[in-house]
Amino acid sequence: MKKLVTILIAVIALSFNTTANAQGTIVDVAVSNENFSTLVTALKSADLVSALQADGPFTVFAPTNDAFAKIDKSTLSSLLEKKNQKALANILTYHVVSGKLSAKDVVAALKKGNGKVELKALNGQKLTVMQKNGKIWLKDQNGNYSEITATDVMGSNGVIHVIDSVVMPK
Incomplete structure (x- = not known):
């Protein structure tokens, strides 16, 4: 488990400048990273x-x-x-949870939940975070998986964890 956290932190360090990003909101962080340009466009479209x-x-x-x-x-x-x-707003709010859950918090919850924990998204539906094959995944209510590829990208009003697929609500 410690090795997994170390790997995830290393990915963040290589992919993002978290010190600079912590100076703005999570939206500011997304706007400042070209890898999130489609997400930013979607957030604007969904108001x-x-x-x-x-x-x-x-x-x-x-x-x-x-x-x-x-x-x-x-x-x-x-x-x-x-x-x-x-x-679109329903899909995007399915990617957001109230509260600030760092990678450390998620790993602790997974340990307590025997490798699985359910989170309530802002749209009211559940997301499952699970450990599988040495990686951390999101599982949507349709049974689709998205790997969490980077963690703890900090903003002034929360945290971003990067995923490799869009999760879809029912």
Whole structure:
């Protein structure tokens, strides 16, 4: 378990400048990282930017551009349209949990929960965090998995954990 945490922290150190990012909100952190440009576009389309700039704290499981690229282009384009703002907001709020859960907190919860813990997302649905094959994963309510590839990207109002796939609510 300690080895896993060490690996995750090393990935963060190589991928992100967490000291500089801690100076702004989680939205500011996302805006400042080109790997989150699709997420930022989606947040703007869903009119969620101001909500995620609030005091929080929040834990955001943030899909990268590559994660969004796994979604069919026409589906993604459709979700970004004004008429689908509510559906997009439901998907995006499924990636956010109230409270600040650091990697250390998640690992402790996994240990207490025998490798699995359920979290309630802001949209009211449950996400399952689990340890599988030496990695930490999110499992959505449809049975799909997303690997947490980097952790503890700090913002002034919460923390971002980077994921490699978009999780989908029911």
